[in-house]
Amino acid sequence: LNPKAATTELLQTPHSSNEILCIKGVRRGFSKAQEDLLVLDDVNLTLREGEIVGLLGRSGSGKSTLLRIIAGLIQPTDGHVDYLGKPLSGPAEGVAMVFQTFALFPWLTVLQNVEAGLEAQGVGANERRQRALAAIDLIGLDGFENAYPRELSGGMRQRVGFARALVVDPTLLLMDEPFSALDVLTAETLRTDLLDLWTQGRLPIKSVLIVTHNIEEAVFMCDRILVLSSNPGKVIAEIQVPFKHPRNRLDPAFRGLVD
Numbered sequence: 414l415n416p417k418a419a420t421t422e423l424l425q426t427p428h429s430s431n432e433i434l435c436i437k438g439v440r441r442g443f444s445k446a447q448e449d450l451l452v453l454d455d456v457n458l459t460l461r462e463g464e465i466v467g468l469l470g471r472s473g474s475g476k477s478t479l480l481r482i483i484a485g486l487i488q489p490t491d492g493h494v495d496y497l498g499k500p501l502s503g504p505a506e507g508v509a510m511v512f513q514t515f516a517l518f519p520w521l522t523v524l525q526n527v528e529a530g531l532e533a534q535g536v537g538a539n540e541r542r543q544r545a546l547a548a549i550d551l552i553g554l555d556g557f558e559n560a561y562p563r564e565l566s567g568g569m570r571q572r573v574g575f576a577r578a579l580v581v582d583p584t585l586l587l588m589d590e591p592f593s594a595l596d597v598l599t600a601e602t603l604r605t606d607l608l609d610l611w612t613q614g615r616l617p618i619k620s621v622l623i624v625t626h627n628i629e630e631a632v633f634m635c636d637r638i639l640v641l642s643s644n645p646g647k648v649i650a651e652i653q654v655p656f657k658h659p660r661n662r663l664d665p666a667f668r669g670l671v672d
C-alpha cells in the first residue's frame with residue numbers, strides 16, 4: 414500500500430452515481446463599458462437524482478448566467494462543471510431548458526414547436542411526431558396541436574415550452590423563472606400540475622433546477638433552495654425545505670386533510 418496514493422484518493426471527492434450535476438469554484442465575468450464585471454464568484458452546487466433544487470436570487474445576481482453555463486451555452490471563466498460525472502463542454506444531451514418568455518416559434522404550430530425540440534437529435538419524422546404528441550398529451554395540451562402560439566393564453570404557451578423540453582426525455586431540466594410571466598392563478602395551476610406529474614413519477618426527468626426570485630414558489634416546488642448573493646453572485650445559503658411544507662398537499666395521503 415502506498416500511503417501517499419491512498420491519501421490522494423481520499424482527498425478526491427468520489428463521483429457518486431446519483432450525482433447529476435456538480436459545480437465547483439465557478440467564476441464568470443463579463444466586460445461591460447470597458448469594465449470587467451465579475452458576475453459569478455466561486456459558485457459551488459451539486460444536484461442529485463430525485464431532487465428539485467431552487468436557485469433564489471435578486472434580479473442581476475447571475476442566475477440566468479449560471480443556467481446558461483449549465484446549459485453549455487457559455488463557458489465559465491474559471492472552475493469545473495461536471496454533468497453525469499464528466500466535464501461539460503458545450504450543450505449536453507439530456508439537458509433541457511424552459512424560458513421565462515417561452516421562446517416559441519410564432520410561425521410554427523404547437524405540434525411543430527414541440528417537434529422542434531427533437532430536431533437537433535436526428536430523430537426520424539415518425540418518432541418525432543409520436544414523441545411530440547405524447548409530450549403534448551402529458552402536459553395537458555391535447556386538442557391544441559394545430560394551434561399557433563398567438564392563439565394561446567400565457568399559461569398554455571408555457572405548457573408548450575414545457576412540452577418542448579420534456580419531449581427530449583431530459584435527465585436534467587433547467588427552468589429560468591418559468592412562471593414569472595404568468596398571472597398568479599395561472600402560475601399556481603401550472604406549478605401544481607408540474608409537481609403533480611413529478612410526484613407521480615410521470616416526468617422522464619432525474620433532477621430539476623428552478624431559477625426564481627419568488628421565495629414562496631421556491632418553498633412550494635423545491636427540496637432544497639440555494640440563495641445567490643448579488644455583486645458578485647455567490648451561493649451564500651442553502652435551505653433544506655422541511656418535511657411538512659405545502660408541497661405535501663400533493664401527496665395522496667394528505668389529500669382532503671388540508672385545504
Ligand code: ADP
Pocket residue numbers: 443444445452470471472473474475476477478479
Ligand atoms: P439574473 O438572471 O439573476 O437576473 P443575469 O445572469 O441575467 O442575472 O445577469 C447578471 C449580470 O450579468 C447583470 O449585471 C447582467 O447585466 C450581466 N450580464 C449577463 N449577460 C451578459 C453579457 N452577455 N454581457 C455583459 N453583461 C452580462
Ligand code: MG
Pocket residue numbers: 476477478589
Ligand atoms: Mg435572469
